[in-house]
Amino acid sequence: MAQVSKREEIAQAAFQQFHARGFNATGINDITSAAGVPKGSFYNHFSSKEESALEALSRYATTLSFEMLTTPGRPPLERLRAHFEFLSKDTVDNGFVHGCLAGNFGAEMADHSDEIRLAVAGGFDRWGALIRDVLVEAQQAGDLSGDVDAEATALFVLSAWEGTLIAARAHKSAAPLDAFFRTVFDVLLP
Numbered sequence: 001m002a003q004v005s006k007r008e009e010i011a012q013a014a015f016q017q018f019h020a021r022g023f024n025a026t027g028i029n030d031i032t033s034a035a036g037v038p039k040g041s042f043y044n045h046f047s048s049k050e051e052s053a054l055e056a057l058s059r060y061a062t063t064l065s066f067e068m069l070t071t072p073g074r075p076p077l078e079r080l081r082a083h084f085e086f087l088s089k090d091t092v093d094n095g096f097v098h099g100c101l102a103g104n105f106g107a108e109m110a111d112h113s114d115e116i117r118l119a120v121a122g123g124f125d126r127w128g129a130l131i132r133d134v135l136v137e138a139q140q141a142g143d144l145s146g147d148v149d150a151e152a153t154a155l156f157v158l159s160a161w162e163g164t165l166i167a168a169r170a171h172k173s174a175a176p177l178d179a180f181f182r183t184v185f186d187v188l189l190p
Helices: 007-021 028-035 039-045 049-061 076-093 101-109 114-140 150-171 175-188
Strands: none
Touching (some): 028 039, 049 114, 101 150, 150 175
16 A cells, blocks of 8 residues: 655645744754654655755745735735735734744855755745835836835835844834834835
8 A cells, every 4th residue: 555645744844843943953853753754754755954944935935925915906005014914913923933934044044055045035036026016016006206216125125024023033022013114114105
C-alpha cells in the first residue's frame, strides 16, 4: 500500500515554526515534530532547510491579502489603508509577535543565504509594485497629487511598514502602528 505524502504537513509546520521562531532558531527536528512525522520524512520532500524556508515565504505571501489592493469597488487609497489595517489587526490580535516573515528572514538571513535574500527581495518588489499601482491609480483618479513619485513613495510606505512592525514588536504596543497610519495616510497621502 502506498504511503500518503506528508509534504503538506511538513510545509505547513515549517511555515509556522519559521514564523514563530525565525530561521536560525528552527531546526529540522522542530519542523518534523510539529508535523508529527519522522525526521527522515523532511528530506523526502525538501532538500534543505533553505528550500523549506522558500516554501514558507510563498505560503506567507498568500496570507497578506494582496487582493485588497487590486479589487475594484473602493477608491485606491481606501484599499491601501484597508490592506494595512488588515495587517495591523493581525499584528495586534497576535500579541505583537511573529511580525512579517519576509522582513524577519530579510533581517536574519540576507547576509547568509542568497537564495533567501533574493526570495525576500522579490517578494518586497512584488508588494511594492502593487502599492505603486494603487498610488498611480489614485493619481489618475485625482485623489493624489501627480507630483508624488509613486515608485519612491511605495518603497517608503513598505519600508516604513516593516520598521513599524519591528517597533511594535519591541514595544509590545500599537503606538508605532498608530504613528504609521497617521503619518502615511494623514500627512503623506492625505
